[in-house]
Each structure stands twice: as C-alpha cells, then as structure tokens.
Amino acid sequence: MQEVCYLEVPIPEIEAVKTWLKSDFAPASGQKVLTPDGVRLQFPAGELSIFVWPVQRTTYLKVFRWGEQPVPKERQLLRHLGQELRAAFPHQYPEPPEVELEKQSIFAALASDYPLTVQHFQNFPNGEADLQRVYWWERRWRESVRDPKAPQQVIVSGPPDQQPEQKNPRYDLIYLGGALGVIHAAVMARLGYQVLLIERLPFGRMNREWNISRNEFQSLIDLGLFSAAEFESVIAREYQDGFNKFFDANNPPQAKAPVLHTPTVLNIALDSSKLLHLCGQKLKQAGGEIWDQTEFLKAEVSANQVRVQTTHLPSGDEQSVTGRLLVDAMGSASPVAWQLNGGRAFESVCPTVGAVLSGIDPAVWEPTYGDVLKSHGDISRGRQLIWELFPGEGDELAIYLFHYHQVHPQNPGSLLEMYEDFFTILPEYR
Secondary structure (H helix, E strand, O other): OOEEEEEEEOOOOOOHHHHHHHOOOOOOOOOEEEEOOOOEEEOOOOOEEEEEEEOEEEEEEEEEOOOOOOOOOOHHHHHHHHHHHHHHHOOOOOOOOOOOOOOOOOHHOOOOOOOHHHHHHEEEEOOOOOOHHEEEEEHHHHHHHHOOOOOOOOEEOOOOOOHHHHOOOOOEEEEEOOOOOHHHHHHHHHHOOOOOEOOOOOOOOOOEEEOOOOOHHHHHHHHHOOHHHHHHOOEEOOOEEEEEEOOOOOHHHHHHOOEEEEOOOOEEEEOHHHHHHHHHHHHHHHHOOEEEEEEEEEEEEEOOOOEEEEEEEEOOOOEEEEEEEEOOOOOOHHHHHHHHHOOOOOOOEEEEEEEEOOOOOOOOOOOOOOOOOOEOOOOOOOOOOOEEEEEEEOOOOEEEOOOOOEOOEEEEHHHHHHHHHHHHHHHHHH
C-alpha cells in the first residue's frame, strides 16, 4: 500500500465531498465502488482507495494505491481528480450576514452562520455586547479593505508661531495612547521631561495579562523605572518551560522534528493592569499628567510646537494643549498612522482570537508549562492555524488561535470565522 495523493478540500461539509465522489466524480478508467468514506477504483492489476476525513473545519482527501505498480494512467487520473475537486469546491470566503439590531439580537442574527460562537458568547457575562463589538470590527475592517476612504485629516499645519507663548509649549512630550505608551512616558518623565499622557479609555484598563521574559524586562530595571522587587510584584505567573511544535504527521520519520523547548521565552505572565497603574504612579510622581477618558481629535503642527485638541468624553468638554513632540502610541488603528500611510490598508495582518479559561483539570494542562507556538493540523482552508497557551494568575489559562494572512479584497480576513474555528477545534487541540 502506498499513498499517492493528498489534497485539501477547503470546506467543512465533508458529506458534500463524499456525495461528489460517489455521484459526480467520473474517472476515465477503473470500476468505481462506493465505500462509507469515499470510493475505490478497481483495476485488473491494482486498486486506488479514495477517502476523506475532517480536521479543523476542513476536509482532506487521500488516495492510496493497493499494488506494487501504478494503475493504468494513474498520474493523469490523479491530476484529473485534483482539477475536478478544485472546480467543484473552490475557496470560499463567506460574508457575515447583515444585522439589524432593531429587529433581532446579535445572537439570533449570527446563529445559523456561527453556531458555536453564538453558543459560547451567550454564556459570557457581557457576551451580547462583546459579540456586537466583534461584528462591528468585522464590518469596519472589510469596508476599509474593499473601499478605503480618504483618511481623516487629524494632522494639519498650524498657524505661524507668532505668539510668545507658542515658543514655550506647556509640555515637552504628549503621548496618545496609555497602554505601552505609559511605559515610555514614565521613563521620559523620570528623565526630567514635562510629559502628558492622553488615553481614550479609563487609564490602566486591560482584560488580559502580558507575557514577557526576564531578560526583556531587565531593560526597564536597568533604566531605573522599576526595582527588582517591583518587577516581582507584577508577575502573575512564571512557568518553567515553553513548547514549540509544528504539525509534521505527514512527514517521513527523518523529517519529523522534536518539540523545541524555550523555557525563557514569554515565560513571565505580567498583571498588565497592575503594571500600567504602577507606571502611571511613577509618571505622576515625576511630574507627569494623565488625561484619561479623553479622545484625541486633531493636532496642529507648527515650527516650534504641536497643538493637540481633545474631548473629555464624560463631560464633552473640549480642550487644547501644546507640546514640543507628539508621540502616537494608539496602535495600528490610529488615525494618525492611517493618515501618514495615505489610508492604505494593511498588506498583511495576524487575525487573533482567544479566551481566558479557569478551572482546568491539571490532567488537561499542567499550569507550569506554556505553548509558545503549536500547530496540530495541516493547512486549513489555505491557512496554517497556530495556537498559543500561557498560564496566568491563579488557575487561569490564556489560549489564542491565530494565523498570518495576506490581505485581499476578496478575502480580507474574518474574526467571526476565526472564533468559529476556535470553538470548533479547541477540543482537538486540548
């Protein structure tokens, strides 16, 4: 027996592929015999067995030859099989349905297309609002890829610096974004600069831990921002080893790779909220300021300063402030970044979904170990899905599923599809 063909059929409906093999596939030679999982093609001097199975919401097909020699015109037959499969089951990129929340809930609107996603979000404390936000991001992302609009002009040229006060801006540095931005801002404030941090959300609000290594964090200790004791105080969990393993079940024995151990990579789970609040305290102690729940509107850039206009969200009050340098720490969705990049959509992205789980039986996962990178299946609908698992505080485990994706208008990428993948194949992974 020898494997002679291995194909991905990019749909989760395995029964449709079985039906096609049994009813529509017409090989040029051989007698077709139906089997529970496919068909057999019988020849006088041999036989081909064609069968399918599902993994990761994808169907796979293999052909095995029974016999020492190729069957008549075997290569042409297999080429024909591949071409017919691709024609019958091309790659499809489903669109999320139109949702009218005035007429139905987000759960009812998405249940038929994303059943497991709806089932699990219904059990989350704030699941309905969270799923609405996922849907909103999905629609916004697709629109930006397919019909990119001219970016909002948030950076504009200011008037000439004629007023005396314009030569002495109030701050040296103004930071937009209070996540990673506050770490840099705190360092600069301790170096003697006048610093303002503007954050749209309540400051320090994070819903997951951050992973880092001791060597990486040591740079912040060396800068004097933290003491070694303070670093230890923000550690939620430290695990003793991290595993890396990519799928190789179809590789010959000599091409299989052992598990790669990386015990000092991302093995420290930091309490991100605690870390940010500590940075905020250090920023204020050094004379810096934090304006949270404040939205950035635009910045007027002149020769000697930048004037930043903001809105305080709870009150609606508008305020402007001047600085020597504006630091954009709002991330990839920043309107500043979009304008400076000419509104160009991303060329590639890394769609990521996940969950924080607790109460996991140690027999399922020992919480002193992590998965840094793990793929447990072959390419799925043209993507290599990768898992990460990081132990967190107490008995929490943060589990992520992601892939690297080249953006295309026909296939911009989908968080809803990723969530359905996540809930479907999580039991296969662990």
